[in-house]
Amino acid sequence: MPTPHRRADITLPSRLPTGFSAATAKVGIRTGAGDDLLLLLADRPCAAAGVLTRNRFAAAPVTRTRRHLAASGGVARAVLLNAGCANAATGERGDRDAATSVRCVADAIDCPVEQVLVNSTGVIGRPLPIESMVAAIPRLAEETRPDRVEATARAIMTTDSAPKAVERTVAAANGGVIRIVGVAKGSGMIHPDMATMIGLVLTDAEIEPAVLATLLRESADRSFNRVSVDGDTSTNDSVFALASGAAGVAAEPTDLVEAVHAVCLDLARMIVADGEGASRVLEVEVTSAATAAHAREVAHTVGSSLLVRTAVAGGDPNWGRIIAAIGRTTAEFKPEEIRVEANLVPLFAGGGPVEDHEDAAARAFSDERVHIRIDLNAGDARENHLTCDLTADYVRINADYTT
């Protein structure tokens, strides 16, 4: 197997967008080195939106955040995040702890409690060390700084091997610049419907809360909801967007939309490339499907097949597993009309193998990025699914997580 992705070439943005600041601390929520508590502040109440897990064991902080966004009409001053403990499946104590933590932030910065958003990530079923958090929050509120992008990204990492943050800028009409900074964590439990990833999309653009909510939902659908690492979704997954309006300039709405989409897609790709144990990125592209649902079903079935993903891990051009996965979908197609290729090398066509491509196929499956294209020849719909290979390291990382 190849060495894991080289992530050293990722340069993190240096500053948060205008109007935001952050501080982090180590309060002992997780074992090991590094800060585990993050407080992000907006200088003044700003537009806020969230795309939150649909898991029915949604964690206490997720439930609370949902209520706060509804009560405030999409306005927030602060986001409190921690790693190491999900505060999920923690019963009434979990609800109390989430309430205590946001109340503590609201008191520290003197804002309505519903303007504080909160989430946690880590082990499910264990209580937060709430006393330590309460003790740390007032100091954090005084220490926030705009140049804390990397610290922000690191404070929410769980099994991530590297911090994930990205920046895009949009030129404003009057020559000014609008910035969008995205920060995310997540390497396992990544799946359509977002799983245990946590994302923050911050911009100094001025956007109405309702528009921001729609923009975030669309961006998540095009990015985070099209990736998977292990098919599990979680109790805490969420992406928050906050728009401070502090840039003081306006951009073309379409430029802004494109940039937010791009930030989310960049983060999604970083998450997949850092999938637990991942050695290769696997992209499954389905074209010419009869319907969007068929395209999605095929892309997802192939992209989440353990046998396909272990074949990619081994650099093994065992494309029969792709065929078997397509064959168990309900998508409309004629077997003899399907074409399958990997990194442009044809593998299957006319109902049988494409001869004389074995060496090229082996090379394709050994690339750092394996792009499988499936042409169903049944219509015009298409879909992409982004995942990573499934390696023995994935199992090692996940076989011993709580203990």
Next chain:
Amino acid sequence: MPTPHRRADITLPSRLPTGFSAATAKVGIRTGAGDDLLLLLADRPCAAAGVLTRNRFAAAPVTRTRRHLAASGGVARAVLLNAGCANAATGERGDRDAATSVRCVADAIDCPVEQVLVNSTGVIGRPLPIESMVAAIPRLAEETRPDRVEATARAIMTTDSAPKAVERTVAAANGGVIRIVGVAKGSGMIHPDMATMIGLVLTDAEIEPAVLATLLRESADRSFNRVSVDGDTSTNDSVFALASGAAGVAAEPTDLVEAVHAVCLDLARMIVADGEGASRVLEVEVTSAATAAHAREVAHTVGSSLLVRTAVAGGDPNWGRIIAAIGRTTAEFKPEEIRVEANLVPLFAGGGPVEDHEDAAARAFSDERVHIRIDLNAGDARENHLTCDLTADYVRINADYTT
């Protein structure tokens, strides 16, 4: 991790039921040691049934077998099976090869071609060495013997670590005995809807073809269709049943039905215990579901969660992953009314963790068999799902299968 299941204590049946004989040969379909071609004969035309893959890239031999069973009205004289090559996704050549092989058997034993059933298992997308098979079949037809159970089981193995065969007997009314012998292969690609497993259920009872078909369908639904190893289904999965009637005695129909069910369930359990890389068997039992569909969805979602299965591999009582999996189903439940236990140790109840059971929970997850019981407290439906843990060895086995 514990050592793999000890399989040395499994005693295989010594003889096929009366009326059947088998022979095997090594014809070079797969590399490595051991026979790879099996011919099973019935002394005279007998009742035959098949439960065949619903995968839409069903292999050439599967398609042919389906046609033969329809044309013969469920009567067969022979079953030809091979390991090492699935003869799937092989286009017209695959169809020709399947036709050639059954014609060759029909000629050798002088029977109508539609009384020959055929299947293959192994790598998808490669052609059979049909000349070698054709050369071997006439000799095989002359060499069949009734004491060839182990050879039969071994000739269809792919990644299986041990041959799988089991026997049950039913007392007949007049003091005689009816025998049922089951043989199976399958360790990866096992999933509801049967995947790449191949099974043979042989009995010397006398059963009408239509009754045999119903009995086999029901038995498969209760056994093979409730196990999974990796969630992938395949192009070649099938279970065949043949009833020779050669015992010459009659049993209580309900006794016979129970015995066939038991044979299939035994085989399913052997397959799961021999799941690729498996170190532990995982059984997920869902009780008190509102509907059978809900019970099935929860059992299957938890049983196929990579995170649950890697936790079991690590002996790690990370039951939060079970909760997260339940939470992403559509089943009816109230989070605070669900109970989850592992090997009778309560883990989650009243919406939160059950305290003071951490040591007991760790022991439960370290057992050779981990039985997770989920009480949804929403109705009367129940379902079981049988699988194995997901280990680094699974990935190693599957990362390098064709090459």
